Amino acid sequence: MTPPGENSRGSAPQDDNKRAAVARAWVLRLSSGEDTEADRLAFAEWLAASDDNKRAYEKAQSIWEALGEVDGIENLLTHRDSVTEFRPRNSMTRRFLVGGAMAASLAVATGIGFLLMQPAPTETLLYATVTGEIETITLSDGSRVTLGGASKLTGEFTPDGRTLELVSGNAYFDIARDEARPLTVHTDDVNVRVLGTRFDIKTRPDFVAVAVDHGHVRVTSPATGSRQDLTAGEKIVSDATHGISEVMTFDAGQELSWRSGRLSFVDAPLRYIVADMNQYSDRPIRLSPTAPADLHLTLSFPVDQIEQVLAGLDAAYPVAIESRQDDILITQGD
């Protein structure tokens, strides 16, 4: 690795920032398992070049090391959607239905060995996107899944079945038909079982929405024991307290436009819109307690123009947008 240019002698803030970035890059490079002999020589030279470099490296290294001292780091990195607050729910039922690796690790933890005797999965899946990223993946059975921003999908395909779990965010599923291997998508609230069809699932801290684009699916809610069959053009939402909602119709052009990088809302509450925006915004958008979270809006915009849209809201509605260094705050406006 050639560290980005570090030639400065002065200590202007931008030099220090650059030096800190170089130091962080070195820490990571030397923890990557991919560093070469040439890298190590270049690093030794850079380190010895100035005391400022040494201090910057020491600082970056201490951040990397300190990650191991964070209380509960194992939970922060492995739990589903740790951004959300704790919600009591009967997760045992759900976890056991998930099967595969998660059930296996739970089985060991609780000493229930029989689950381990189930056949080993033939294929373990893991896909995740960062904020702002939309990605389409083709699975081994020919199914295609488009993941929205900040989303995570895991799963296992065995000879007998196909299991996916939408851990966070949202996804559009175009599932290849396989009568012998039905496919189930698990979420926090509901399970969606299909043979072959196209549908969209969005998970949020307080609800899950399932919308069917083509074919039909069966949605079950383990928490409430309710179930609902859906066909093309139909949609439900489900939450832990109410279970599955009445069947609604939806406009595919609007509801599924996120796949081409456009978010569309018809008469939707501001808090729903903000939750979607946060899958794509560089800076988190926060609703202050005074913000009109239930203000209903009709909007359509590309995901890379969120800030412009917010500025427009500020001008046209009783909301105030405060653009800060680390986040964007929405409060009550005039």
Added chain:
Amino acid sequence: MQAKVNERDRSPRTLMPGDPVSAPLTDAARQRTSFLNSLFRLHYAELVGRLRKVYGVGPPDPEDVAQAAFSKIAELDDLERIHSPRAFLFRTAVNICLNSNDKLKRSRAFVRSQLESNFSQRLEEKSAESVFMGKQDLERVAHVIRQLPPKQREILLRSRFRGQTYDEIRQETGWSQADISRQLNKVMALLQAELDR
């Protein structure tokens, strides 16, 4: 990661509660033994639980790693200076796993040799009193981690805690090495920005 805990990292005398200790039983030695025993009693099960979250059923086997971490602690001269045994044990255990990957171990040793010739402060686990950050700063780190998108959390878990190389992460997730590097650099920049505030 196909890592196994190196044989040499395992102590020949795995510490168990109530084990007789062969050292001369001075008061200091007795105190030390009783301290180690209480440490084991209080923290062993929880440490295994924490490691199981990171490594699953292994490899590396969480029980093996936990025992190796206790063995390492038993070798320390300045036991009484451990600030938080719980955090120290976990960090030590994770480092044992990182060192079980030969590539990572070699690079870590190289960095250490460079730093030791240049620094007074030691950046490794040998010394019980080394703490990288105060409690408040650690909470700020946790705050940043909570907000990371799933992909960045996944990469951080694999690289920093499971000790997977970028190529191993690529093979299991399909993300390119350049992408992995970019995401980790972003995470580190966020962490430093938060800590420098």
